Amino acid sequence: MNELSQKILTSYQVRKSREQKRIFQQLLQDHFDHITIDKCGAFGSENIIIGDIEKAELIFSAHYDTCARLPFPNLLYPKNIVKTFIYQLGVFFALFIPSIILLSVIFVLLDVPEIFTGFIGAFGALIVVWIMMFGFANPHTANDNTSGVITLVELASVLQEEKIAYVFFDHEELGLLGSSAFRKKYKEKMKKCLLFNFDCVGDGNTLLMMPTENVREKLNQIFEQIGKTEAEKQIEIVSAKKTFYPSDQAGFPNAVGTAAFLTNRFGQYYMNKIHTAKDIVCDENNIEFLKNKICVFAREYLK
Ligand SMILES: [Zn+2]
Known part of the structure; x- marks a missing residue:
């Protein structure tokens, strides 16, 4: 991980209040050129954009806002909506x-x-609702979503070109508000552009990629070609339609949601620490793996 990523992971994990978000925005502004704060939507969401959305054909995204601390983990089984619903x-x-x-x-x-x-x-x-949305800030957000933020930072540090933009969404934890506002603002644009979202990619060896139907074939084809594994890490591509993973990719016509999952003894994927004090796992190997794979993917996709 580069110096900025290390810094974010060690000292900038809490990005919940307006002031904490401003400090994080400044940190990125000091590091990257062509960066703008795009304020939009009824709730004044402040999405951070690196690059030019109008020229982009490929957008990488991750929410930078962080959640309230809950006494119970947000246990999630992406392939078992009934189990997840009962737990929630x-x-x-x-x-x-x-x-x-x-x-x-x-x-x-x-x-x-x-x-x-x-x-x-x-x-x-x-x-x-108040406790869940506006309660005390969780001091530990290594996976949700410092891991996604760092993935974008790593990519933006090595992959800069006109056809690629990066968006750090605000207000995901309040109900995907930042990405919804962005989606409405760039509605026409996003009909032709791919949004690749990273949310909780730091804990677990399986990176699940969940494409919408429009992009599934192309994603499959590129990853068949470039390979889906490296050491103990693996990418698995599953249809977004058949998977439960509510995050910022929701509602975009051409989108891929990405998240890391642990595997239980029955072979089921799950996530079990986010939104609690136990959210302290951001495996550097996951970030490195994603960075390498996504760089090759981007070149193939834009060919
Ligand atoms: Zn998240």
């Missing part, structure tokens, strides 16, 4: 039930009028 529902109730109990105690102690106590469920749900 469990997490919701694990936060919702204590919220309701706490609210009930407060309501009793303060003798709150009945008109409010009737909405206790709604208040409880709001508390859960």
Whole structure:
């Protein structure tokens, strides 16, 4: 990893408040030329762009905002939506039930009028949303998504040409707001341009690439040619339609989502540390592997 990547990994992992994001933006501005802060959308998302979107045929992206710290990991099985959904529902109730109990105690102690106590469920749900979105910043974001940010930094340091741009999306953790605003702003452009997104690529030996139908064949063909493995690392290409991985690539017509996964003893892919204090794994070999593969991919793709 280069010096800037090391610096981001050691000292700039928290990018949640406006001030923390500004400091990170400045860090990139000091390092790269042709960089702009593209403020867009109703929520004032500040996407960072390196290069010229209008001239680009290939855009690499990763969200740079970071999440709130939760007591439970965001366990995710990309090939098993039912299992993931049940788990997520469990997490919701694990936060919702204590919220309701706490609210009930407060309501009793303060003798709150009945008109409010009737909405206790709604208040409880709001508390859960608040904790998930606006709670205390997670100090550890090595995988989600410092790994993606570093991947872009590494690529942008060695792969600079007119047909390639890099976008660091804002507000992914608040519901893909930065990328949605970008998608609307560059709607026509993105009909012809490929978006290659990296979100949580640092923990696990399998890099799952999830292309939309429009680009699946071309992606398959290029990676068949350039190879999908190196030491213990491997790329597996699976249809985005049949895989559950909500991130910034969602909604783009020509897109590839990329994330790293661990494998359990039944051979199922999973991710188990993000959004908690355990998010401390960003395997340098993953970044190196991706950098090497993506550089060759980009040259082939733009031929
Ligand atoms: Zn993420």
